[in-house]
Amino acid sequence: MSEVGFGVIGVGTWGRLHAEVYASTRGARLQAVCDADEARAVAVAEECGGAAYARYDELLDDPMVQAVSVVLPDFLHAEACLAAIRRGKHVLVEKPLATSEDEALQIVEAARTAGITLMVDFHNRWSPMFCALKAALTVGDIGSPRYAYYRLNDTIYVPTGMLPWAGRSTVAWFLASHCLDTLLWLFDARSAAQGGQGDLPVRLNCVTRSGVLTQERGVSTPDLYLTTVEWRSGLVTLIENCWILPEGEPSVFDLKCDVIGSRGAFHIDGSHHGAARLIGSGAANPDVLVAPRIHGRPTGFAAESIRHFADCIARKAEPMVDGIDGLAVTRLILLMEESAKRGCAVEVGELYAT
Ligand SMILES: NC(=O)c1ccc[n+]([C@@H]2O[C@H](COP(=O)([O-])OP(=O)(O)OC[C@H]3O[C@@H](n4cnc5c(N)ncnc54)[C@H](O)[C@@H]3O)[C@@H](O)[C@H]2O)c1
Known part of the structure; x- marks a missing residue:
């Protein structure tokens, strides 16, 4: 099975877990991480692997990134999801999907039109x-x-x-x-x-x-x-x-x-x-x-939901939460x-x- 390249946008408290999960999941590869705090992005990339970017447009331009996690502050989810979908990337977005109905509808519609997989991380x-x-x-x-x-x-x-x-x-x-x-x-x-x-x-x-x-x-x-x-x-x-x-x-x-x-x-x-x-x-x-973390590997149900997304992308299956x-x-x-x-x-x- 060929590996799927994953990117993580926002590697603060919770994005770091996403990066660790992709780096430790069979069939997945952590291709890149991004954080406006560039030193944070570099530190996570050094520890978990992949390239480090300060702007998510750069991460999204990487053709080896096939799917991304959006782990930004709640009110920034919509813009990043829409940018990722426009470039044909599958998206796992942290809860909440978006903080306005209009943004949520736009994301759902854009994902449907682009034919990409969209999951919300309700772990x-x-x-x-x-x-x-x-x-x-x-x-x-x-x-x-x-x-x-x-x-x-x-x-x-x-x-x-x-x-x-x-x-x-x-x-x-x-x-x-x-x-x-x-x-x-x-x-x-x-x-x-x-x-x-x-x-x-x-x-x-x-x-x-x-x-x-x-x-x-x-x-x-x-x-x-x-x-x-x-x-x-x-x-x-x-x-x-x-x-x-x-x-x-x-x-x-x-x-x-x-x-x-x-x-x-x-x-x-x-x-x-x-x-x-x-x-x-x-x-x-x-x-x-x-x-x-069990013997260095992230586990537990929060890791499980992220692995579910990785698994769905690898198997071209529908996620349990969309x-x-x-x-x-x-x-x-x-x-x-x-x-x-x-x-x-x-x-x-x-x-x-x-
Ligand atoms: N902390 C938790 O326990 C937890 C649990 C589950 C879900 N979440 C969700 O995860 C998301 C992130 O929460 P968090 O706790 O990790 O927040 P955080 O503040 O720790 O991390 C957010 C990261 O995004 C970066 N960032 C901000 N704007 C950016 C931009 N434009 N481009 C790139 N990077 C940018 C920040 O520098 C920061 O490192 C939220 O939606 C939150 O609801 C958090």
């Missing part, structure tokens, strides 16, 4: 915990789902110390995007939208609060969003996303999910990673699930913002229409 679909929940729902172990609670929060370090661009995004784009895609997938919304089995969101109510980040930390972004989604079947889901957990938390994120059904319940505690706890000067839960899934999530986050602004519930229209 919770590879999480062992959510896959077990999906299996339980599919076989009917908990009966019909009536209520779901999904909380995905970060410590305040994320918007103040990790993401220099947090003031140009929100915890809704950064974290609710994961929750919404997971719920749409768990309850088969796309199938329902096409007339098949499944459930569809019909109404959404969102409350947001600001203050800690803006006034005390000087980062212009809301502290939290609480979102209720009502589904066609009567199911109600409550999603909680905040960016102000104290830094002393043992994990940078806190993930809990409970699904209560007519005959049972399923509980997920994703923050404690199930297995490991380190007690030194403070308590920590080392990552053994999301992207741990641009239309990304479009649906972008639409829901825009509805969250609209609901919060208007102070009332909003109806959810067609999520998957292009």
Whole structure:
């Protein structure tokens, strides 16, 4: 099998993982990386392989790059995706696909016209915990789902110390995007939208609060969003996303999910990673699930989703998550913002229409 050449656009915290995965995946070759911070690009290329560029146009001009990961700040995804698609490259874009409906539609349409593969990296679909929940729902172990609670929060370090661009995004784009895609997938919304089995969101109510980040930390972004989604079947889901957990938390994120059904319940505690706890000067839960490096090789479900893209490109197969899934999530986050602004519930229209 000939190797596919991959490029990574943006090698900050998360792009570095993409580079490591391509460099360690059979059938894939890390051809090039790019970062506006050229020293960062050079350091990642030295460690993982490939050429280093400061401008992504240069990376996209390389004919040996057949597919790229776009791992830029949320609000820069659209321009880079469209540039890559114009040059015929397959694209794996980090969540969210884009931060406006118009941009999301443009990307989906451009990919369709160019005949390239477009995947959005909603990696919770590879999480062992959510896959077990999906299996339980599919076989009917908990009966019909009536209520779901999904909380995905970060410590305040994320918007103040990790993401220099947090003031140009929100915890809704950064974290609710994961929750919404997971719920749409768990309850088969796309199938329902096409007339098949499944459930569809019909109404959404969102409350947001600001203050800690803006006034005390000087980062212009809301502290939290609480979102209720009502589904066609009567199911109600409550999603909680905040960016102000104290830094002393043992994990940078806190993930809990409970699904209560007519005959049972399923509980997920994703923050404690199930297995490991380190007690030194403070308590920590080392990552053994999301992207741990095992004997130097990136593994875990976040690496798995990137490998899925590499595998789909090599096999010319359709990825499990595509641009239309990304479009649906972008639409829901825009509805969250609209609901919060208007102070009332909003109806959810067609999520998957292009
Ligand atoms: N950090 C996480 O845990 C995480 C997890 C999953 C997904 N993501 C997603 O990945 C994306 C990137 O997040 P991150 O945490 O890696 O951010 P980051 O700030 O660490 O990395 C972004 C990189 O993009 C570079 N960059 C900015 N503008 C550029 C341009 N025009 N051309 C080339 N390079 C440019 C920056 O120099 C930086 O190195 C976001 O969409 C985020 O939502 C992040």
